[in-house]
Amino acid sequence: MLVFVSPLYLIETIRQRADRFITLKQIIPMKKIMLFAALLTAGCSITYAQDESLTISGSVDAYYKYDFSKYKNEDGLSNIPTSFADEQNSISLGMINLILGKTVGKASFVGDISFGPRGQGQSLLGERDGNSFHIQNLYMTYGFTDKFSMTAGFMGTFVGYEIISPTGNFNYSTSYLFTNGPFQNAGIKAEYAFSDKVGLMVGLFNDWNVYQDFNGVSDFGAQLSLAPVEGWEAYVNFLTGSPSGTIVDLTTTYDITDAFKLGLNAADFSASDDDDGGYSGGALYAQYGFSDAFALGVRGEYFKLKDIGSGDDLMEGSSVVGLTLSANVKAGPLTIIPEFRFDNSSDELFYKNVSMDPTKSASQFSIAAVYAF
Amino acid sequence: MVNLVLLLAVNMPIAHGNMANNNMISNDERFAVDQRGKFVVYKTEPIADGVSFSDINQQLTNYLTQKGNHTTTSGGNRLESWGSVTMKKHAGIGNYVGGTINYTLVVENDEGELNYWFTDLTYQPYRNDRYGKRVKASVSPIPLEKKMSKVNDKVWNKQRGYAYETIDQLADEVSSQLKAVGKSKIVTTSMGE
Numbered sequence: 001m002l003v004f005v006s007p008l009y010l011i012e013t014i015r016q017r018a019d020r021f022i023t024l025k026q027i028i029p030m031k032k033i034m035l036f037a038a039l040l041t042a043g044c045s046i047t048y049a050q051d052e053s054l055t056i057s058g059s060v061d062a063y064y065k066y067d068f069s070k071y072k073n074e075d076g077l078s079n080i081p082t083s084f085a086d087e088q089n090s091i092s093l094g095m096i097n098l099i100l101g102k103t104v105g106k107a108s109f110v111g112d113i114s115f116g117p118r119g120q121g122q123s124l125l126g127e128r129d130g131n132s133f134h135i136q137n138l139y140m141t142y143g144f145t146d147k148f149s150m151t152a153g154f155m156g157t158f159v160g161y162e163i164i165s166p167t168g169n170f171n172y173s174t175s176y177l178f179t180n181g182p183f184q185n186a187g188i189k190a191e192y193a194f195s196d197k198v199g200l201m202v203g204l205f206n207d208w209n210v211y212q213d214f215n216g217v218s219d220f221g222a223q224l225s226l227a228p229v230e231g232w233e234a235y236v237n238f239l240t241g242s243p244s245g246t247i248v249d250l251t252t253t254y255d256i257t258d259a260f261k262l263g264l265n266a267a268d269f270s271a272s273d274d275d276d277g278g279y280s281g282g283a284l285y286a287q288y289g290f291s292d293a294f295a296l297g298v299r300g301e302y303f304k305l306k307d308i309g310s311g312d313d314l315m316e317g318s319s320v321v322g323l324t325l326s327a328n329v330k331a332g333p334l335t336i337i338p339e340f341r342f343d344n345s346s347d348e349l350f351y352k353n354v355s356m357d358p359t360k361s362a363s364q365f366s367i368a369a370v371y372a373f
Numbered sequence: 374m375v376n377l378v379l380l381l382a383v384n385m386p387i388a389h390g391n392m393a394n395n396n397m398i399s400n401d402e403r404f405a406v407d408q409r410g411k412f413v414v415y416k417t418e419p420i421a422d423g424v425s426f427s428d429i430n431q432q433l434t435n436y437l438t439q440k441g442n443h444t445t446t447s448g449g450n451r452l453e454s455w456g457s458v459t460m461k462k463h464a465g466i467g468n469y470v471g472g473t474i475n476y477t478l479v480v481e482n483d484e485g486e487l488n489y490w491f492t493d494l495t496y497q498p499y500r501n502d503r504y505g506k507r508v509k510a511s512v513s514p515i516p517l518e519k520k521m522s523k524v525n526d527k528v529w530n531k532q533r534g535y536a537y538e539t540i541d542q543l544a545d546e547v548s549s550q551l552k553a554v555g556k557s558k559i560v561t562t563s564m565g566e
Contacts, residue, residue: 055471059468099501112505136505137505155504164503165501168468168500258513293525330525333465372470
């Protein structure tokens, strides 16, 4: 039997899995704890660091989106199932994001809270009682030396190209790779800079996207960062653990000139349970700034869900090619993002009209306003 | 000695050695402009009796090194220092949420008078990364002399105003350092007579 798996299915599966997993129990390997205890006590030399006053920054964002099929489900969501810009024919809220930070000597913290759909249910999983703590980042860092630091807390994931904050993305709608990848990782990590060009991070983390992990600290993550030449940065990311699975991710950006930027994200995810499949894909980003006020950018993405099961129970994974053209119009701290997006799937994943006739493609227009402060 | 020429915003040249200062600049940017077309914050300070340029050099080098600057001296009467200073106020364009001003500080001994000025002023914007941490938002810092598009002109001028305040404050610190040369530090304690 051949059954197609839609991206929506996978997103929902991941969320359900995360909810389900917090009821399971897992024991942290003692070796991992010993390793980090050793790292914590190592290399405590004193270095000079400037004290900084408390910084407050953040953003607010809102958008309008129109799916040309006019289709929307009972929740008001339209065809393309990626994160955030998802409500059909509605002037909708993103979030208000407030970020506090402070450094005193070698110690620093970041507290990053968010309110609104983008900053709550769309990017943060609810706690046991269904509440959200509204926290995107809450972590403390201690710089033992100029090269070695440790960070503990709840952190935006190190995996992937796009981020939750709309100020960090050129396109307003997000990629399938972003939507299906981790959003946050709570844990403890050690970072070491071998040089200006090479750095390594290793860490122990909770399962994806949870403030509290009832499975215990179950994931191991690592990031190799490279900066071969000025303007070119590359990150090889690895995150594995049960129950979520294993993801290998390459994220790289190259500022060819001050105006022209290229980016690439490629990832492969395998669920820890073979029956849950996974995904792989790549996204290419190209952006050109015509002036300080106007830039154009395009994102081309290929996303493929892995097959699930075998034999008669085989569910063949669908693939999607997404093409997104966005402009950034900047007027001071306000950025307006008009955007056109066209997605084409290998299977009939979308609806062509309100009568829900299936089709392989979907297209939408959106316009968003993002204010950074 | 550098043939520093200050031009007012109306492009009126003032020869080096004039007691020109930034208060004379009446445009909205407040910076003076040198013969290269670069913005300058320019100050003068008389050298106190009994103080040599070597003493000044030592005092300033110590102060600037503490700030993380790279400092060199040449010809026994000229000091150059490269560094950056964090802006306390910020206007912002796009996703820029903070920034620093990079500068070159030049100090010259001109026959009993110290001329010093900040030049090569560039703005390095910062943005928030995925962790909410501030990181550089552009590959290259933006020269303060750069013209922005009409829609951003007002906020950019505001940004430059903040940059001027930041550098002016730094110039005051340099002035305090210069005035402290040759003076012993007096510390008040709570000890009795």
